[in-house]
Amino acid sequence: MSFTSLATLMEDALDTGVPISELVITIECEDYGVTPEFIYEKLQRTLSVMRSSCSEYIEKESFSLSGLTGGYAVRMGEYIKNCSPLAGETVAKAAMYALSASEVNASMGVIAAAPTAGACGILPGVLLAVGEKLGSTDDDLIRALLTGTGVGAVIATRATISGAEGGCQAECGTAAAMAAAAACELKCAPADVCINAAALALKNSLGLACDPVCGLVEVPCVKRNAIFTSVAITAADMSLAGIKSVIPADDVVDAMMLIATEMPASIRESGLGGLAITETGRKLKRCFEEKSEN
Secondary structure, three states, X not given: OOOOOHHHHHHHHHHHOOOHHHHHHHHHHHHHOOOHHHHHHHHHHHHXXXXXXXXXXXXXXXXXXXXXXXXXXXXXXXXXHHOOOOOOHHHHHHHHHHHHXXXXXXXXXXXXXXXXXXXXXXXXHHHHHHHHHHOOOHHHHHHHHHHHHHHHHHHHHHOOOOHHHHOHHHHHHHHHHHHHHHHHHHOOOOHHHHHHHHHHHHHOOOOOOEOOHHHOOOOOHHHHHHHHHHHHHHHHHHHHOOOOOOOXXXXXXXXXXXXXXXXXXXXXXXXXXXXXXXXXXXXXHHHHHHHHHO
8 A cells, every 4th residue: 555645645544443554654664564562763863863853053153065054043043042932932843843854954964854855844843842842752752753744745756755756845735734734743633634734834835946055955955944833833723723724635745746846957056056046046156166176
């Protein structure tokens, strides 16, 4: 049994009366001939990496080799401590965690691709921040990871999670969809609420260009990770409030792939369009190339 439809995933979970996480682990065990214990152990290691990357640069500044990014998680942490974040502490913490994880990635550290390295901060940022607010256990977080995994697997199978193929809608958009569904799982929401949250998050990411300055996963990628945690959390809140996506989740995924095929190659991770070719983007690239030559 493969992950090809969010509607099927939702309906099967509702029909059997189990959360999406339980259905996903059953499918994984059947497909790969492993035990639930094996999967839980693997996800516990993944969760550990997520925690580490989300906390590594909160207390200490670190800058990437290019010098383009660094120090953002520290600043966000100080802001949370000393001010009252406009969006609330949970959203601000999610952004802080996402910044840290993305800075670890930019510094060639160890991260969990979720679903990609370029979008590595969104799912863990939301999981940890929402989990802290709700007092979630590791088992709760792992179940939420499984729900996010199910959503990501469908998008990867039905469309793409590659920035080079689909733009950043495929990376940050998918990560936001995964995170929104996972957040709803942490609130013990039924499968339809989780999938609806994923649809809301993804459809509001459609058309997002992948336009890395200097061809590096730093600008705008690091800050984009932080921003899209708020997209995921807002989508989760809207779904939990009973606000439904008019366009069903699978249709949203299909629309994302259609948009991907219509996107110019210049805004699909080539570094040849969008922010990468602004006057500032070109100047930064020249400086980076000169630095590399020396």
